[in-house]
Amino acid sequence: MSEDRPLANTATLNVDLGDRSYPIYIGADLLQQPDLLARHIPGEQAVVISNTTVAPLYAETLRSGLAQFKHVELVVLPDGEQYKSLDTLGTIFDALVDKQCDRQTTLIALGGGVIGDITGFAAASYQRGVPFIQIPTTLLSQVDSSVGGKTGVNHPRAKNMIGAFYQPRCVIADIRTLDTLPERELSAGLAEIIKYGLLWDTDFLDWIEANLSKLRARDETALRHAITRSCAIKADIVNQDEREGGLRALLNLGHTFGHAIEAGMGYGKWLHGEAVGAGMCMAANLSHRLEWISASDLHRVETIVAAAGLPIRSPVELPIETLRNLMNSDKKVQSGRLRLVLMHGLGAALITDKVPENLIMETLRATHAGTASELPEPLQFTDSE
């Protein structure tokens, strides 16, 4: 296959960041096309970093396609958000030093967001920077964490607290790898797809609502469109604001709530996408209390999140006060003020640090599984307006 000919049934997006620009390839069976990957490996040595779940499924296909390289090593990490730690990062460095990897060694992340984030940070830091390629194998990582250059690990008390901005040479999103993805993780990926509709594009939100059952049935065409549109929205935002001066912060819709849920439950208990699902409903609830979205908009948000197979309430095990305290550990806190991304109408997000504390607490109570109404019905307080 020529380097320039467009790939059949494959979408190619370019993330435009000057001399750190890179392509995202989205299509089926891309792992069967090793040239796509090989052209982005500058040296003679590559290390595939994967986990115990994904490596048995795809690592051999990947390595056999790279036979022309001198060394292609494999590092297999344990699977789970709880391993996205400084300790696991240390085991990657141990392996790289053991294999005498030099500055030209390309690190290839093969797995979900955890593998992508930790491998990216390892690539950013090893010898102060080696080439890096992302092969995301979950829906969530295909639409979110493989685009935008955020890499890192968690601190035990705060998510993604330690990391770097570091761009990959390319991203290869092979839709076929989603065939082996558990139902729960597919839903987690849908959370981020819904997020792009909610914060940026109501047409896309309409499309998601109309195609949710196709997406959950893993229809190839529907998935390719959803992933491509999501990556395009994210790339669009990142192009305008690589380092999170302002616009990029909008991508954190639902995340301040979500991160608090994840940290409070212990990493790995709730999937990131599940926490974001509930977090978006919490952001919508608060937006409604501020009279920025209508009761029917709030209802619409809860309905679509629920229809994607995601929680719409914070977990019953997690006391509201704990949740509130954990929100203060979020990176969005600036000079002691909590900054939240909320909706001002569907399809339009904004960031604010001026939300009255009582409304935050009311939202936490109204959206807590222990106290909220179970069903995504218009909530009681809407009557009193």
Add this chain to the structure above:
Amino acid sequence: MSEDRPLANTATLNVDLGDRSYPIYIGADLLQQPDLLARHIPGEQAVVISNTTVAPLYAETLRSGLAQFKHVELVVLPDGEQYKSLDTLGTIFDALVDKQCDRQTTLIALGGGVIGDITGFAAASYQRGVPFIQIPTTLLSQVDSSVGGKTGVNHPRAKNMIGAFYQPRCVIADIRTLDTLPERELSAGLAEIIKYGLLWDTDFLDWIEANLSKLRARDETALRHAITRSCAIKADIVNQDEREGGLRALLNLGHTFGHAIEAGMGYGKWLHGEAVGAGMCMAANLSHRLEWISASDLHRVETIVAAAGLPIRSPVELPIETLRNLMNSDKKVQSGRLRLVLMHGLGAALITDKVPENLIMETLRATHAGTASELPEPLQFTDSE
């Protein structure tokens, strides 16, 4: 003191890196001028990171000068190269999370190269980047590690293997802090000063030879000139090549040998500058074997290194084969080829990956404390040419 008025008896150098440019202030009693520091702290919160040796001497002066800020915290690490590790980095992150440090928190490194390197990497990585200021308190860190944006920690088997390029907001080199510096560390700093003469500037080399006794007596005027000229040479090189494409690699003169000595002895046993002192003599020895410098040049290098109070031979405890193997772990290795910085005439360095293996081994034997002649006399092999 006005922001623009030049400081009396203080040299100010500007490292020109576009929007990441920063000033280096070099003079006596700069810690008594808190405005100099305060103007480079953008937020309301700062964390001073120091060690058990330096913190008792200068941390209080520093903090009391920053009373106008909301929080100025102090983190004290154990002292020594062996603590420049991923583990110590973890304790810094623990402290930052404990103190709920946000993205506007400035990290201030108060100490030698270890403190500067690890604090810089912590600043690069915490929340993917917070502001950073260097206050180097050793001669070595004033002339070397505080300029150029290299930050990082050691891997147990390879020095500076993990890190980031990250620029400080400013560097404050207070010559008065050298008054408390042990003799051995003063000599270690002189190694890097000599290095700048050897690789870039024979006039400066002449000046160092003429002023070595003043420098060892800690004469303020001589030190200010030596530090300013060293930083200027380094800044000049870094300006031209921030990411070590080529030119910057010359700054590693003596370092491939030196790093192998440090790693082989166990970090902290030999000071970095001591290892570089011996390493420069080894590089000179090899350069002479290649007929790139004369026997009298080699003699001159060994004489000045010895006169600075530094070793000119690799340690007797470290077998030559171990040393050779450790050289292969150096970051300068590319695609399996050892790359060395050598001298082509004094005052001119070059990088090469074409040195015959037998000459490397001859050099290691000729410069090993167990086999070499003790004194920096012209070596035997020069007769047989």
